[in-house]
Amino acid sequence: MDAAGKAAAGNPAGTEPHRSGFVAVVGRPNVGKSTLINALMGTQVAITSNRPETTRKVIRGILTLDNAQIVLVDTPGIHRPRTLLGQRLNDMVDASLADADAIAFLLPADQEIGPGDRRILSRLRSQFAAKDDSGAWSWRVPVIGILTKIDMLSRSQLMAKLVEIDQFADFTDIVPVSALDKDNMDEVQRVLVEALPEGPQLYPTEQISEESKESQIAELVRGVMLEELTDELPHSLAVVVDSIDYPEDEDDEENGGEGEDAAADDAASDGATADAAKQEQPTPEQTQAPRKARVSISIYVERPSQKPIVIGHKAEHIVRVKKKLRTPINRIVGMKSAMDIHVKVAKNWQSDPKKLDRLGFM
Numbered sequence: 284m285d286a287a288g289k290a291a292a293g294n295p296a297g298t299e300p301h302r303s304g305f306v307a308v309v310g311r312p313n314v315g316k317s318t319l320i321n322a323l324m325g326t327q328v329a330i331t332s333n334r335p336e337t338t339r340k341v342i343r344g345i346l347t348l349d350n351a352q353i354v355l356v357d358t359p360g361i362h363r364p365r366t367l368l369g370q371r372l373n374d375m376v377d378a379s380l381a382d383a384d385a386i387a388f389l390l391p392a393d394q395e396i397g398p399g400d401r402r403i404l405s406r407l408r409s410q411f412a413a414k415d416d417s418g419a420w421s422w423r424v425p426v427i428g429i430l431t432k433i434d435m436l437s438r439s440q441l442m443a444k445l446v447e448i449d450q451f452a453d454f455t456d457i458v459p460v461s462a463l464d465k466d467n468m469d470e471v472q473r474v475l476v477e478a479l480p481e482g483p484q485l486y487p488t489e490q491i492s493e494e495s496k497e498s499q500i501a502e503l504v505r506g507v508m509l510e511e512l513t514d515e516l517p518h519s520l521a522v523v524v525d526s527i528d529y530p531e532d533e534d535d536e537e538n539g540g541e542g543e544d545a546a547a548d549d550a551a552s553d554g555a556t557a558d559a560a561k562q563e564q565p566t567p568e569q570t571q572a573p574r575k576a577r578v579s580i581s582i583y584v585e586r587p588s589q590k591p592i593v594i595g596h597k598a599e600h601i602v603r604v605k606k607k608l609r610t611p612i613n614r615i616v617g618m619k620s621a622m623d624i625h626v627k628v629a630k631n632w633q634s635d636p637k638k639l640d641r642l643g644f645m
């Protein structure tokens with residue numbers, strides 16, 4: 284009996300029980316996890332980019348409906364760890380899977396099922412499935428196969444793809460979707476709700492994310508930076524929001540002083556960063572406008588040679604990041620804000636446990 288059948292059987296009066304729980308969204312890099320979560324949420328909670336492995340933190344979107352609350356756990360791309368960072372990312376995936384009530388396994392319509400998908404499947408099976416006497420796998424939690432990006436397929440290709448996915452794993456259900464075209468989103472939502480156990484609302488209705496303001500801003504800055512950098516820099520970029528100072532905190536001398544020192548350090552190190560530092564100096568307008576929050580952001584690269592690439596000619600990347608993110612950051616901070624962005628070098632941070640801790644990859 285499916286989840287809906289069970290619910291109806293246990294609920295003779297016919298009123299739908301309230302359901303709630305965690306849905307782990309898994310899939311290989313670039314499969315469309317963030318886009319799907321955003322489309323389900325109807326608001327920007329997870330970053331998207333056309334480059335793989337942009338999702339480095341587990342971000343939860345909390346979707347509150349009349350009959351259910353779905354807590355979406357976005358996972359970093361599951362991949363073979365090559366660095367300590369890779370290992371920690373995989374640990375995060377384990378942690379977000381461990382308390383999952385259901386799993387949404389995303390497979391892209393525009394690519395063949397490949398070794399990456401098989402690796403995820405075997406990992407899910409080892410944690411969530413058992414083989415019965417006949418050799419068939421049965422899941423301990425519902426595992427929904429979601430075929431993403433179906434706008435890229437013709438109708439006949441779609442049918443063939445659904446058959447292929449059906450043969451790939453014993454999914455509890457399979458739903459085709461295009462998050463980009465908002466095609467079949469209602470069905471995804473319905474199937475996810477049905478996969479969840481009965482339970483009360485877990486978070487207040489107005490809460491859409493468990494992320495702190497600092498992490499939300501850091502993710503946004505990182506996403507826009509990756510778009511800016513196209514192919515120039517690999518994923519050796521980490522972003523940390525050091526502080527958000529509201530106007531009443533502005534006379535906190537320690538924070539203000541640190542920001543200026545960092546800008547001065549940047550200026551001293553090379554010409555390109557001097558431009559950026561100039562951009563970072565508060566303008567007279569900023570210093571006279573105390574009703575702005577001050578957001579202090581550090582962007583870490585692994586080598587000094589990467590700094591000018593990140594900053595760009597005449598600090599063009601920094602300027603564009605600020606321009607693109609002004610409105611979303613004002614919204615997160617809750618008032619008008621000014622960004623101080625400093626580009627710093629943390630040598631080999633991807634392999635240094637202490638640096639990883641400091642950069643938030645605990």
Ligand SMILES: Nc1nc2c(ncn2[C@@H]2O[C@H](COP(=O)(O)OP(=O)(O)OP(=O)(O)O)[C@@H](O)[C@H]2O)c(=O)[nH]1
Nearest residue numbers: 313314315316317318332333335336337338462463
């Ligand atoms: N055509 C099409 N493209 C999509 C769709 N959903 C996502 N994409 C594109 O696929 C790319 C990757 O999407 P993301 O949502 O960032 O993928 P992700 O799985 O979160 O990626 P990682 O963070 O690397 O794990 C982006 O260029 C999206 O615009 C879709 O429904 N249709």
